[in-house]
Amino acid sequence: xxxxxxxxxxxxxxxxxxxxxxxxxxxxxxxxxxxxxxxxxxxxxxxxxxxxxxxxxxxxxxxxxxxxxxxxxxxxxxxxxxxxxxxxxxxxxxxxxxxxxxxxxxxxxxxxxxxxxxxxxxxxxxxxxxxxxxxxxxxxxxxxxxxxxxxxxxxxxxxxxxxxxxxxxxxxxxxxxxxxxxxxxxxxxxxxxxxxxxxxxxxxxxxxxxxxxxxxxxxxxxxxxxxxxxxxxxxxxxxxxxxxxxxxxxxxxxxxxxxxxxxxxxxxxxxxxxxxxxxxxxxxxxxxxxxxxxxxxxxxxxxxxxxxxxxxxxxxxxxxxxxx
Numbered sequence: 141x142x143x144x145x146x147x148x149x150x151x152x153x154x155x156x157x158x159x160x161x162x163x164x165x166x167x168x169x170x171x172x173x174x175x176x177x178x179x180x181x182x183x184x185x186x187x188x189x190x191x192x193x194x195x196x197x198x199x200x201x202x203x204x205x206x207x208x209x210x211x212x213x214x215x216x217x218x219x220x221x222x223x224x225x226x227x228x229x230x231x232x233x234x235x236x237x238x239x240x241x242x243x244x245x246x247x248x249x250x251x252x253x254x255x256x257x258x259x260x261x262x263x264x265x266x267x268x269x270x271x272x273x274x275x276x277x278x279x280x281x282x283x284x285x286x287x288x289x290x291x292x293x294x295x296x297x298x299x300x301x302x303x304x305x306x307x308x309x310x311x312x313x314x315x316x317x318x319x320x321x322x323x324x325x326x327x328x329x330x331x332x333x334x335x336x337x338x339x340x341x342x343x344x345x346x347x348x349x350x351x352x353x354x355x356x357x358x359x360x361x362x363x364x365x366x367x368x369x370x371x372x373x374x375x376x377x378x379x380x381x382x383x384x385x386x387x388x389x390x391x392x393x394x395x396x397x398x399x400x401x402x403x404x405x406x407x408x409x410x411x412x413x414x415x416x417x418x419x420x421x422x423x424x425x426x427x428x429x430x431x432x433x434x435x436x437x438x439x440x441x442x443x444x445x446x447x448x449x450x451x452x453x454x455x456x457x458x459x460x461x462x463x464x
Contacts, residue, residue: 141384143177143339143363146278146307148208148235150177153363154352154380156370157343158183158212158238158282160245164199166408166418167425168206170401171370175377177363179209183240183248186215186224200232210236210280214243216252218267222274229275236307237277239268241297242284244316255316258287261297268304278307282343285328288317294328295335308339310365320368330359341365347376349383349390372428374401395433399456402429406452415449426452433459 143153156163156171158180168179181199188196202209211234215221225237241264243254257264264281272279281301286292294311301309311332313324324344333340342361346352347369355364370376375393382388405425409418423443430436430443439459446452 141381145178145236145280145339148178148278150208150363152177152381152385153341154377154384155341155363155365156180156377157365157367158210158240159367159371160243162371162425164409164421165201165203165206165412166405168209169203169408170405171374171377172206174374175381176366176370176374177208178236179206180238180365181209181211181234183212183214183243183254184224186213186217186220189213189224189227190220200228200234202233207233208235210234210238212238212240212282214240214248214253216256218263218270221267222270225271225279226274229277235277236280237271237275238280238282238310239271240282242282242310242312242316244284244314244319249316255284255287258284258291258293258297258316261293261300264297265300265304268301268306272305279305280308280310281306282310282312284312285315285325288315291315292328295331298332298335298340302336302338306338308341308362309336310341310343312343314344326355326358329355329361333360333362339363343367345369349380352380353383372398372402372425372430372432393432395460398429398433399460402426403453403456405429406449410449416447419446419448419452422446422452426455430459435462438462 141152143150155178156176160182163182184199211228241257248254249256285294311329313329329342339362341363342355343365346366352364379390406422426443430440442455
């Protein structure tokens, strides 16, 4: 179950995926508290760092409780990616630097970042090798299976990433053209695992211990990465580690516990971003927590209007009252 990435030794091999607009410092702390072995930041613009954008600079800050943590960078220009990686290496307490070479979102791809790199594997090799030569922290790369189903090149890309010196690679088992539709293809992940000797982390559609077991069994990956399966459900990390380390099946999480963690998450976010902004961001986060709760339609409808911490606390208390 243990996993080592460069000189960073993880407690086990279940990690949190980078998710734009979601995996901020507060969310990462919550997931670490429930057992994520490694947490990734949301993707951070290389240009934002180089232009010293205040909001972007705050995104590379790391709370002591969240170690080990990886900062993920994106951009389409190799020179600026190298400079941004150097900046993070020297100015962040992050343990690992990650390159996003798999994001399928149009805004990122149009800037020749994310999955656009998959069109030019040699450019991936150049970027990874230049960055690896300039930083001291371990370097990881996150990719997809290919640009589309006519250009599956994840195994070729993985070999180049390893040759360039990366310490691990994460493969999401969809192509860029798939976006988030359909189901993850484990054969693509297996191809990457069979192509390299560095650690391979599999990503996509893991929402339970059964999903994780299937990925481990069918691909042989060294670790698994959980993204959307952790939304409103940080308990998934404990569920998986209990299963793989102790053979324990998951227990049902009661409503009181889910509400407690939701409000704990809110308090963490307020401490980082202030009440006004934190509450606005928690509208969507809280909806994910309530999505996992029965008979919560009325509560979820009220979340779009919350303006203060008190508003959210009242919705939570009212929901619990109605249940008894």
